[in-house]
Amino acid sequence: MQNNSRKKVRRKNPMLFCFLAALLIVLIIIFAFLAANSRQSTGELQAAYDKDAAFQPSPSPTVRLVSVTPDPYLVTHVPQPSPTPSFLSVGSEGEMVRQLQQRLKELDYYTGEVDGQYGSGTREAVRFFQYQHGLENDGVAGQQTLAVLYSNQAKPCPYTPMPQPEPEVTETIVVQTPAPVLATPSVPLMGYGASGESVVQLQQRLQQLGYYTGSVDGQYGNGTAEAVKIFQSQNGLSADGIAGEKTIHILFSANAKYITITPTPSPVYLTGENILLLVNRQNKLPEDFVPGDLVKVKDICGDNVLYASQNIQGVRVAVVALNEMIAAAKADGIGPWKIREGYRTIADQQEIFDNSVYTFRKDGQTKSQAISSTRQTVADPGCSEHHTGLAFDLNANNPDLPFADTAQYAWLQKHCWEHGFIMRYTDEKEHITGFLGEEWHVRYVGTEHSLKMRDMGLCLEEYIIWLDNQ
Ligand SMILES: [Zn+2]
Structure with missing residues (x-):
């Protein structure tokens, strides 16, 4: 029905159709003319813009300028991918470790290079930070440790580094x-x-x-x-x-x-994992370090041994083990035994160190020369294992015979492990411990560790790394 009526209209108004067609043609011509004009007036800018026109359907130069201005909101709010592992430990690496080292460095726990590699230096810094904050000091930066470390409760390291030789x-x-x-x-x-x-x-x-x-x-x-x-x-x-x-x-x-x-510092109890407290040239104790549960060796060992001084002290658990070890040696017919050294305060060590430096300076050495000369034989204050109260120097009370040549030493070398002690410094491990062999120096670590160290032939530095990798 509708088709019919349309046909009718066309047929009835041919003049109107022709007029509309002509009008359309005129409009097209006018439009083309205006377009050509517009192109000329916008000049070079338009020409440059035309290069992009093929894939930018209907932009005007103005729109294009706006579109290239970066939106500051978008730029600053682009989400950053941030992987957050639940803990960092030896072997971890990357930006998180770098930040950890940086923070530990700010707080003076870490003195190494900020290299994003979680090695033993980082571990020891973490361990000491944990210890200072009452956290389990396993040297692993877990969520709790990280939370404290980055909070305003994080305390700086109480220990001040040894002054370096000055000009x-x-x-x-x-x-x-x-x-x-x-x-x-x-x-x-x-x-x-x-x-x-x-x-x-x-x-x-x-x-x-x-x-x-x-x-x-x-x-x-x-x-x-x-x-x-x-x-x-x-x-x-x-x-x-x-x-x-x-x-x-x-x-x-x-x-x-x-x-x-x-105020007097609070003592540190060397129990559990703390029994392995590592003290060496790289792992220095804080100046106010004092081990807990110190006893006079004489109060436990009585007449079982001889003493270089009646006041020698040690941590109770180590002194008890020492007494048992010496009793066992004597039961094997090996004696006498003399205790030459036990616990030493950091102030004691400082005095030994300073007196030595002073002697060298009186002999005409410069300060740095005197410090170097002293370091050949004396540990820096804070770096002696005797500060732990877990180390003892023993001898056979025989001034005519080097301890290494005595029956006591032969027995000690064989049996100390069974009583929780280790031969701490041996010539073969000098490159690791940093000390020449000291056959008279034993360190208590407990039988759980001493027997493993004996069986695997590891010194304390190596054993701690081994433990970490378990
Ligand atoms: Zn010693």
Whole structure:
């Protein structure tokens, strides 16, 4: 029906059809003309734009400019892929490890290179961080450790690194005000053993500031050296107990600080995994480290052994094992035994170290030369295993025979493992332990570990790595 009526209209109005067709043609011509004009007026910009026109259907130059301006919101809010492993441990690597090392470094636990490789240095730093924060110190950075580490509860490492040898200062003593300038003392620098008027002045000044409580006698003994050392450590100087130019200068200046009393540190109980506490040149204990449960060796071993000093101490569990070991040796007919060394405080070690440095300096060596000479035979304070209270030096009380040639040593080498002790320093492991063989030095680790170490032939450094990989 509708088709019919349309045909009718066309037929009835041929004139109207022709008119519409003509109008359409005119419109097309006008449009083409305008388009040609527009092309000319937009010039070069349009020409450049045309290159893109093929795949950008209907843009205008204005639209195109807007589209290339980066949207700051989009740029900053592009989601970053961030893999988050649940823990990091030896063998882990990458950005997370790098961040961990960076953070540990900020807090002074880590001194190594920030290289994104979780090696034994990182592990020890983590372990020490954990220990300082009451976390299980397994050296594995798990979620709990990471949460504490990146929180504002993370405490910086309490230990201050050993000062590195400094460039030499001319070693003349200049005693400064408030007292009138003193005659230069006859000793090249004031340290242990010095005496005279300049030492009196030193003691008086230290007393005034609260560092020295002994008598002002002009004798530079242990008390004076200790006071100088505390003064140095609290006044930003390297604490060597020697009153050199720099120390004297600050001590007698208005900038000298009064003593600050710090609370006694809490002891660390070496039980469980802590029994393997690694102390060596790379793994230094904090200055205020004190092992818990120290006892006098004599109180447990009684007359079973001889003593170089009646006051030698050790951690109870190790002293009990030592007593049992010596009883077993004696039952085998091997004796006598003498205990030469046990627990040593870091201050004791500092004193041994400083006295040695001072002796070398008096012999004309520079400070750095004296430190190097000392390190050949003396462990740095904090780096001696005797600080743990788990190590003992034994001998056969026979001054005519090297311990290595005694029946006691032969027995010890064979049986110490059965009692939880290890031969800590042997010549064959020197490249790992950093110490020459010390056949008289035993370290308690407990039979759970000592027997495995014997069977696998591993020193403590190697054993800890082995354990980590289990
Ligand atoms: Zn020793």
